[in-house]
Amino acid sequence: MKKQLLLTSLSAVLAFGLAACGNSNTAENSKEPSNSGAGSASGEKTKISYWTGDRHDAEFVKEKVADFNATNTDGIEVELVVKGDDFDTALDLSFQTADSPDVIRVKENTIGTFYKKEYLAPIDEYLSDDMKAKFPEMVNLNTFDGKRYSLPNYGTTMRLVYNKDLFAKAGITKPPTTLQELVDTAKKLTAAGKADGAYGFAQNFKSPASALGRSARVIAEMSGFGGFGYDFKTARYDFSGFKPIIEAFKQIKDDGSMLPGVESLDIDPLRAQFAEGKIGMYLSFSSEPGVYSTQFPAKIDWAAAPAPTIDGNAKGASGFLGGQWLALSAKSKHKDAAWKFMEYMYSDQMLTAYQENGYGISMVPSISASAKIPEVKGIEGFLPNQYDGVWPVYPAVAPEGMKSDDAFFKYMLNGGDLDATIADLNKRYNAALDDAMKNDGLKAEPDPGFNPAALAGKFAK
Template identity: 80%
Template sequence: MMKRTLMTSMSLVLALGLAACGNGNSGGGNAAEGSGDAATGGSGEKTKISYWTGDRHDADFVKEKVAEFNRANTDGIEVELVVKGDDFDTALDLSFQTSDAPDVIRVKENTIQTFYKKGFLAPIDEFLTDELKAKFPAMPDLNEFDGKRYSLPNYGTTMRLVYNKDLFAKAGVENPPTTLQELVDTAKKLTEAGKADGAYGFALNFKSPSSAFARSARVIAEMSGYGGFGYDFKTARYDFSGLEPIINAFKQIKDDGSMLPGVESLDIDPLRAQFAEGKIGMYISYSSEPGVYKNQFPAKIDWAAAPAPTIDGMVKGASGFLGGQWLSLSSKSENKEAAWKFMQFMYGDQVLTDYQEKGFGISMVPSISAVAATPDVNGIEGFLPNKNDGVWPIYPAVAPEGMKSDDAFFKYMLNGGDLKAVIADLNKRYNAALDSAIANDGIKAEPDAGFDPAGLGGKFAK
């Protein structure tokens, strides 16, 4: 079993402030954006590089910083910012097939390992000084693979239930739900109170089932003591049975008519826009939301964040803390030195400090968190790390034959059927893929009989 190392105490984490940060799966279509005029070198020629990101919550901020770099650098470097939506991974795959790959890539905890294995990333060790190595924490299996560094951290992410306090008051609901049954019941009450005005109790961005479940079912499972991606670290086998009550609860909410109509085609940004208008009572997401409702979709409602519910109200695990990476250098870049100069600018103290102070995310970099002010952003207090947040080990990602788990679960939510049979089929196919990856791809998956999910709480990557 691959494990993350460099664990530290809760007090250090609070000092680092790992709160309101970017989501892993921002949507809203594609946009390619020019980013200002570049300074030119002595020859007058420009070195053009591209930076691709799937994040939209901080797109205006990043665009501003890219334009600043383009104006100020004296090396004749011009950066083009390309902002993708939920098709980021697919577009990146295609770009490497067509020799049109970007020079700098936004990577996340659920993508960097895959991109590394596909050969998309180049190590950055040759560019790292001793000072940079000391400044930015190395996190095995998150930004470091086989002893080489592929990214540096910026901010960290927690996951919470986001809820509409105005609709809660209108429905006479005093507290956010702490169990799955309460989630179902609360969604129903909120819908009864708000349906006349077009408001519904619950929603998720099911245009991308993987994005929807990664921000919701995952954290409920992890808080309840189960691996959020269906992997059992004790046995080193896939077992999706821990997700059964969660998927059934989501299906019940939809069957009750308590879920926003049209979630089948709902992307995350349209969901946020609806929530900001008061049309959604609850959803579960990452700690990017405070910045979103300040900068991207100013909220017209009173809202807050609370811990995600667990299956039965008991916390038997930890809400997965995410982070440790941000920008990576493309293996296909023909201008790696120029790309690194841009990355070095983005990892500069001023950019990282501004990122936190403007509410886009609270830094994981100790030297930044020590001096940067906590952002004055509504709702951020609900996302601050607590004793039930923690880092889970890295699970061995595999590519099964047939339908992926997220798509299979959403199909069941829409059409019904036998969920136990669906789970049995997933277990069979995922474990076959795991066995193949162990035999042929060098993947390691070793049982850890003493693994204790409850022991993860309050501990984060250093």
């Protein structure tokens, strides 16, 4: 009951909602193949594709896509394409050819970029007045320049995921709360588990952006620093807050406390190793309970805890991510059909099943008020707490040269002068910021009163 009240409280706090998908304002079906919502009179299917980078819910979505293909009466057939950590690159390449998808999975750190690249089509024309009222605009999260491009499904929290069995074997009674404790704990876990091939810590560094985006980011945000290196007080990039975090990660690797081979490790192989008991700790999103329930059934006892901070003091908020899910491709030749599929995916039945199966914590008030708390191992550790909060959207830029995640990973592998690396990142990112403000109309204004600690606690009961 308390857990149900928690999500009901969450729904009251969230200022946006998602309704059951009702009647849309789609065009009437036609026999024209260019933008039709149905197949031809001869029974030919209208084929569309949905691209996603999510793998934690892949089996669930695959099943629902199959149901849609079998039951829709509009002659629509959806091809599900699940990409890996190369999703953004693959999408870029697809838009240079004739093979771009019709429906795109967008996230809080990609939707703005995809919008600027003109990959997305607004969906306002498909929304009835009721739907427009039930889906409030979320500026820079699903709405840009007064037009809506996506709607929310679930919110994502970030946590430290840890192997309780290995902790017990190492005589450790609680998860780390500081960077030093993280380093020390990883060392103790490795000593206790190495004979069985277990190591204290791991990250999926096949993609440094993915690895640090689920680890360094949340530690920085909890410690009061922007998770992407942007300082909202000064409206400038400043990566200095990442110095102790990257140093700690490097120390874990230098100590031999990190799983060997992380340089080429993708997130699913990492999860598979954790499920087998070969990893003591890692940081990730609230998709993990669903992963260990269905995709990689865990053979260990595990739990989730708040991410550590630099010094044990929470001076910011752990980013509560969400506000978008599916988007319509600007290049789709079958927008009406694509929207019918999106309507289906945004139905109450679908969103309720999504939460109750443990794939995400609903950010839709009507769903969180009625859906059951999923009976999925570990979900309780991911429910919104006093540390979670929504950060403002930072102005993403494309600097010349190496990106921050790659530069930090290079330092972790090879060492060098981290201060010089950070100074170089600050210089290049701010140069890109100035250029985007001057030539692309990007807006970035200082907020001297910005208080990251004030972001936290608004989602907890």
